[in-house]
Amino acid sequence: MSDSRHVILVTGASRGIGLAIVKRFARLGWRVAACARSPEVEESGADVALRCDVSDPQQVARTVAATHERLGRIDALVNNAGLSGSNSLSPDAAPELSDLLWHQILATNLHGTYYFAKHVLPILPDGSGRIVNIASVLALFGVPDATAYCAAKHAVLGFTRALSKYAAPRGITVNAICPGWTRTQMAEERMAALGLSQEQLQAGIPLGQMVEPEEVAALVELLVISEAGRKISGQALTIDGGSFC
Numbered sequence: 001m002s003d004s005r006h007v008i009l010v011t012g013a014s015r016g017i018g019l020a021i022v023k024r025f026a027r028l029g030w031r032v033a034a035c036a037r038s039p040e041v042e043e044s045g046a047d048v049a050l051r052c053d054v055s056d057p058q059q060v061a062r063t064v065a066a067t068h069e070r071l072g073r074i075d076a077l078v079n080n081a082g083l084s085g086s087n088s089l090s091p092d093a094a095p096e097l098s099d100l101l102w103h104q105i106l107a108t109n110l111h112g113t114y115y116f117a118k119h120v121l122p123i124l125p126d127g128s129g130r131i132v133n134i135a136s137v138l139a140l141f142g143v144p145d146a147t148a149y150c151a152a153k154h155a156v157l158g159f160t161r162a163l164s165k166y167a168a169p170r171g172i173t174v175n176a177i178c179p180g181w182t183r184t185q186m187a188e189e190r191m192a193a194l195g196l197s198q199e200q201l202q203a204g205i206p207l208g209q210m211v212e213p214e215e216v217a218a219l220v221e222l223l224v225i226s227e228a229g230r231k232i233s234g235q236a237l238t239i240d241g242g243s244f245c
Helices: 016-027 039-043 057-071 095-120 147-170 185-194 198-203 213-225
Strands: 007-011 031-036 048-051 076-079 130-134 173-179 236-239
Touching: 007 016, 007 057, 007 095, 016 031, 016 213, 031 039, 031 057, 039 048, 048 057, 057 095, 076 095, 095 130, 095 147, 130 147, 130 213, 147 173, 173 213, 213 236
Parallel strands: 007 031, 007 076, 031 048, 076 130, 130 173, 173 236
Antiparallel strands: none
């Protein structure tokens, strides 16, 4: 007897926000496909765990095909895989480092989102398919030392809005979630690079606390499962403790 449970595919699912989404939807009774470059994804507890570099279109195509073949359907996609870093704009910076990081950040955050959406969209069911792109509050404003990351996340938001119009005739919703400082390994690395302690960072957040990965996962649940989610599309939902308002 075939398994008729819904299926969600989550990228960047080996840790942080992606792993929290995997675990939350597993608890909700969904079957989960998790992919990431890291071998840690195999310990995520997902029904299907696959290694995939989201910046490689051939790997993306194989991952989507394998998920569909093994689980029989895909009802929702969460584009969570991301890469951050400070890319120098100094003409004295070595281009093999500064330019390379620019291209890597765009390839992971933007191109990976596009590749997965392109291959998953035809499989999503009319009337109930869902795509959620994990962007960032840096999709809404800029910071001086992260031009590549800001550019990529702004582009993800533009892609989300355009794709929502494209998918609307089929009743498929497409939204972006824009987290602020979230308690992840990526955030810890960024804080260290900026010389910020957790106390200093939280002092600048109106609600006084960083976002937890599980809270972002709860927002994904709202967009994917709730009745209200059927009428939310093309939106950027910010979760940042009240910082950007």
